[in-house]
Amino acid sequence: VSTAPVRPSRAIDQGLRERARRVIPNGMYGHLNTSRFADDYPQFLARGEGARVWDVDGREFIDLMCTFGPILLGHAHPEVDAAAAATAARGDVLNCPGPEMVELAEVLVQEVEHADWAMFAKNGSDVTNLSVVVARAHTRRRKVLMARGSYHGIGAWALPPESPGTTIEDHANTVFFGYNDLDSVEAAVLDAGEDDVAAVVCTPHRHDVFIDQEPVDPAFARGVREICDRLGAMLIIDDVRCGARIDLRGGWAAVGVKPDLSAWSKSLANGYPLAGLLGTAPLGEAAAAVTATGSFWYAAAPMAAALTTIRLLKEGDGIGRMRASGIRLQEGLRAQAQAHDMAVRVTGPPQMPLMLFADDPEFARSLAWSGACAAHGVYLHPVHNWFLGTAHDEATIDEVLERTDAAFDVVRERFGTG
């Protein structure tokens, strides 16, 4: 039976946590709060390089989260960083955008099948929110249909109705359906009123937290497109989590369905803050009419980073390589689980894997396994999909699998087989 290797002190992380509790609500907020994970997770990281990150106490981890998406070509990628630095040395945040904005819009319009234009912002929520505003301005309607359990950012319209600080009115124009359930979309249309549906928003595949990932049913995608066409409603793809990592052409390009609008962010610029709303020509006028701006939305350095990221991704068949590494990881995990006589479900596109345990209603096994992974130097999430990048080569995946094997031992010791 393997045990966790000897680890250096965690005094610096613990000291920072203590200071944070005094000046940051709950010590940390949002998706980077690790306080509910197993004890072996750090709360503060100091360094990233390639497929690895180091915490403030110097512990090394192979990183399977890629910052929840932004890191696509590995941390601290020299070419991307050099491109951003060269632009920043001239000017990043100025009274006007730089030429990089036009170049990046041209590249995205060329690469993403449905796109005729692009607008840029900073975070995923900026552009999921903006996609809804543009759809409403274009259709002069109010209602937005989204899948129950999908995450479309922190706009109140997209949060569960019980979310603290949101109002009844915030949720009045959101109607829920079930992902991959076309009948439920039709029911939502009737609920919303056929002539008041501004948009239907979908993620490329189902990647809700806490549950297995699920590919889109091509018939569902085509059906949603048909419903939108019948109603004159806009189809929005929320490609914030998947875009560029799974398919640079857009979320439903592989199933032959084009949206009217798509929201991108995370991996566009390999860690530099950037988001993009892409749309078709008929929506350009509405996009120009809405109030949409931000102090840092036009920054040139992240756009330079995006131009280099996209070029390198294409030149090196980055998507194909991430896919191959992801398949190696997914198959390796399935084999390990079987060898340990434990039932797991490994789901998701290979570039965004997730492993959950079969009989684990309270996620106790997930927490234990992920904690053991952290103790052995693999950083992944217990219940949220992981993210691979092109820095995860075969050797790195094999190293991950050595470490996860030890983590299965820990879970079996504690919970037994099954």
Add this chain to the structure above:
Amino acid sequence: VSTAPVRPSRAIDQGLRERARRVIPNGMYGHLNTSRFADDYPQFLARGEGARVWDVDGREFIDLMCTFGPILLGHAHPEVDAAAAATAARGDVLNCPGPEMVELAEVLVQEVEHADWAMFAKNGSDVTNLSVVVARAHTRRRKVLMARGSYHGIGAWALPPESPGTTIEDHANTVFFGYNDLDSVEAAVLDAGEDDVAAVVCTPHRHDVFIDQEPVDPAFARGVREICDRLGAMLIIDDVRCGARIDLRGGWAAVGVKPDLSAWSKSLANGYPLAGLLGTAPLGEAAAAVTATGSFWYAAAPMAAALTTIRLLKEGDGIGRMRASGIRLQEGLRAQAQAHDMAVRVTGPPQMPLMLFADDPEFARSLAWSGACAAHGVYLHPVHNWFLGTAHDEATIDEVLERTDAAFDVVRERFGTG
């Protein structure tokens, strides 16, 4: 009579504008769209250094906009950039925040009078929106009172009801009052319902676009605080535009009024994308309970930049120096206008001046004057307040005034005196 100096070609800017029109809605969106300004404005800038910016054709401008606020210590400040680069070389956007987040929260809690805690995001809208959500979560009420004409970002609640793509429900919980008009606040309270007022949001002074700036009436500030205390509503200061540039202690510190929440962004990190929500201890629990996160919110490099920016601002009496330069500019402009026999109003705190012409209902004089300034190499805004930074020393202000003198000539030629 002076005329505009000979200027280099504008072919590159024009070429970029033409390309932009094909791939960006309306060729440009938001507050950096210069298409409605005089012809001498560029749409694309390439470089910034100190108090100057250069467009893509190499034209130089003394910059009185500071990127609409973010640039506080001058463009491309070597010490700030070195601090950000040192952190970024280790790790900027990782699975966890870096230690800089704790340090920055500690500094802000120390410097900003009312603050017991801090959360960080990217843009001003992130934190004005978040301030309202936290106030609602804490009070379990819905209504937000704001001054008519104030800008609190692009959240639909804060936009004019007629804003395209927003719904009746988006505006249902916003009630307007008049800035510096306490009676109108009381009327808004009655309109909202005394027991449903979650928050009153105010800018530190009135800095609406198109009109003269106006300092806050101390009696108004105290009165708003008293109303909030009476109702159990939260007072929110939107310090996005003023914070750190006017007063590092917070927007109404000078009049002795402490808010419950304040929203900061723009100048916190001298151009690096960062926003902060600061709050008092009783609101910490609500702040921890709301859904608030973003892929790039925890980036360490902008926080390192903020730590250096705040240190340099304090060490060098940056606020005092900006104020002195601003007074020199404001007095110089008033003297020039008088010498040209033209009636103008120069308003605002010296660090954020604005000059409007007295009899100029369609802003034709403002457009002509600002255009002539651009032609003579001064970049300022026709109808939105300007921003000074510590890079605007006496010599730079004197150079600005030489150039604006020529701009007054142009306006007098075209519109006459008066």
